[in-house]
Every structure is written in structure tokens, then in C-alpha cells.
Amino acid sequence: MSQTSGLRARARHFPLVVLALAAECVISLASSANALTLGAVAPPGLGSCVNCQVFQRRSVAGQPLYKVPPGLWTITSWSTQGGGTAEGTAKLRVYRPTETANQYKLVKQSGFQVIPKNKHPTFTVSLNVQGGDLLGLLTGSNLPSAFNTATDGPKVAIVGCDTTVGQLVGAGTSCPLDVLLNRLVNVKVTLIKR
Numbered sequence: 001m002s003q004t005s006g007l008r009a010r011a012r013h014f015p016l017v018v019l020a021l022a023a024e025c026v027i028s029l030a031s032s033a034n035a036l037t038l039g040a041v042a043p044p045g046l047g048s049c050v051n052c053q054v055f056q057r058r059s060v061a062g063q064p065l066y067k068v069p070p071g072l073w074t075i076t077s078w079s080t081q082g083g084g085t086a087e088g089t090a091k092l093r094v095y096r097p098t099e100t101a102n103q104y105k106l107v108k109q110s111g112f113q114v115i116p117k118n119k120h121p122t123f124t125v126s127l128n129v130q131g132g133d134l135l136g137l138l139t140g141s142n143l144p145s146a147f148n149t150a151t152d153g154p155k156v157a158i159v160g161c162d163t164t165v166g167q168l169v170g171a172g173t174s175c176p177l178d179v180l181l182n183r184l185v186n187v188k189v190t191l192i193k194r
Helices: 003-033
Strands: 035-040 052-058 072-079 088-097 103-109 113-115 122-130 134-141 146-148 155-159 168-170 177-181 183-185 187-193
Touching: 035 183, 052 088, 052 183, 072 088, 088 122, 103 122, 134 183, 134 187, 155 183
Parallel strands: none
Antiparallel strands: 035 187, 052 134, 052 155, 072 122, 072 187, 088 103, 088 113, 088 134, 103 168, 146 183, 155 177
16 A cells, blocks of 8 residues: 555545544533532631531622522532631531521531641532522531622521421521621532433
8 A cells, every 4th residue: 555545545534533523522512511510619718617507598690609590400519618727527508498488498418528728629429409409518617617708798597506407497497597798608519400
């Protein structure tokens, strides 16, 4: 086989290789297009909170969203920023509004994870959630549960009792909620459509 005919043979296969690579790229983009990120981690070096239970009740335009969009989703990973003084622990929590105004139900949570000082590792989970669910965090020690924002309006709910999955909190319950204004919960998640 001459060098010229070898080049022609390779040139005939080149469009197939390009098409195969293009198809792979489209599949990769399609799968990443189904992923969504919500929330934000705190800036490093902040103070800590021991046994703090919080969730984002309201976000405003220009700030990260903490409310699951319409539809059925699965949280596949989460992250939180460690405090500036020592290693800490935290777990992701998900609250769902009920039909009663200002009442919520703890519907999902991850296990506790160790969060190194001034780091924000990502943890794999599989938590099925739905539109309207709100992201929250339980800190065991040495982590900021929420952080200040320069924007007026964001509201973080502080849960005033120890809670378990399925428990109601807020209006009409024995577990009160308090509010922190102009703050965001120290948690970020990745979701995919179900």
C-alpha cells in the first residue's frame, strides 16, 4: 500500500471519528445540563456554631437559591465550609413547607460528616427531593451555620429544638423557629432531575 493510499484511507475514517467525538461531547453536555447547583458555602475563616439547626426560608434576586425548583430531583452531593478554629461536623437537611403557614417538616438528611478547618469538601449522597423543598444544615461543632450577605431580604430560620426526620417545626408545633435576617445558610448542593 502506498503512502498516498494510506492517507486516503485514514481521511475516509476521519469524519467518523469526528462524529463519534461530537456525539460523546453532546452526551456529556446533556448529562451536565441536567445537573443544578443550589446554595453557597460561607467564606473561609468565620466563627463556629455548635448544634445549630438552620434552613433558608427566603432568598432574594441576585443571591444563591436554596429552594428546589419544580419537579422531582435527587441531591447527589453537598458541601459546607469548615470553621476557622478547628475541625467540625455537619449534616445536610431538607425541610418542606406544609399547608400551614410558617410550618415545615424535616423530610431528608444526610449522615454527619467531618469538615476540616477552613476547607469545604464535597460529600456524595442520594436524597430524593421535590419542588419547594428548602436546604438546611445541622452543625455539630466548629462550623458557621450561616453567613452575612450585603443584600437585604434573605431569611434563615433557626430551629429551636432537636429534630428528627418527619418532625414538624414552626407554627402550631412545640418546636419554635427564630429568624436571622440578611444571611445565607452555609451549604451548597448539586441535584439532578429524576
